[in-house]
Amino acid sequence: xxxxxxxxxxxxxxxxxxxxxxxxxxxxxxxxxxxxxxxxxxxxxxxxxxxxxxxxxxxxxxxxxxxxxxxxxxxxxxxxxxxxxxxxxxxxxxxxxxxxxxxxxxxxxxxxxxxxxxxxxxxxxxxxxxxxxxxxxxxxxxxxxxxxxxxxxxxxxxxxxxxxxxxxxxxxxxxxxxxxxxxxxxxxxxxxx
Numbered sequence: 001x002x003x004x005x006x007x008x009x010x011x012x013x014x015x016x017x018x019x020x021x022x023x024x025x026x027x028x029x030x031x032x033x034x035x036x037x038x039x040x041x042x043x044x045x046x047x048x049x050x051x052x053x054x055x056x057x058x059x060x061x062x063x064x065x066x067x068x069x070x071x072x073x074x075x076x077x078x079x080x081x082x083x084x085x086x087x088x089x090x091x092x093x094x095x096x097x098x099x100x101x102x103x104x105x106x107x108x109x110x111x112x113x114x115x116x117x118x119x120x121x122x123x124x125x126x127x128x129x130x131x132x133x134x135x136x137x138x139x140x141x142x143x144x145x146x147x148x149x150x151x152x153x154x155x156x157x158x159x160x161x162x163x164x165x166x167x168x169x170x171x172x173x174x175x176x177x178x179x180x181x182x183x184x185x186x187x188x189x190x191x192x193x
Contacts, residue, residue, distance in 0.1 A: 012045060 015032050018024040024032075035041070036052035125131035 009042060009044070012042075016045075016048060
């Protein structure tokens with residue numbers, strides 16, 4: 001009797017190891033479940049019992065049957081006539097909305113053009129020289145702000161200068177390309193000899 005319990009313990013240890021590694025079969029998991037849901041569990045394996053009780057409770061939970069509801073929704077959504085009518089109505093409404101937008105835009109733009117001729121802007125300055133000086137001051141202010149934002153680009157000008165000096169190499173490359181025809185002549189001359 002003592003020998004069979006030791007073998008059962010070793011078998012249970014092996015099954016538990018396979019179970020936790022995810023390598024156990026359905027039959028092996030069923031053996032473990034039956035063992036842990038039984039009354040005679042060794043003290044060594046008691047910590048594992050809660051896992052199998054939980055999984056058994058999860059398996060036996062009542063799962064609501066929603067297959068009929070899903071099937072009904074599929075049949076309702078696959079009603080071809082309703083789908084075609086909706087699509088056709090969508091197309092008609094899209095065309096009508098586009099035409100309405102075009103008409104409103106036309107009248108809005110036409111009114112803007114007609115009203116543009118009638119609107120007269122008034123000068124805010126009576127003295128034109130003062131207006132000129134004020135505009136000049138505002139433009140200078142904007143100019144200084146724009147120029148201060150480009151100060152950190154000065155090192156890039158150095159790169160541009162270096163790239164400009166390298167353009168000489170492109171003429172050298174052009175000269176090498178012209179020498180390729182002479183090279184062909186030399187090859188032909190060697191064959192002739």
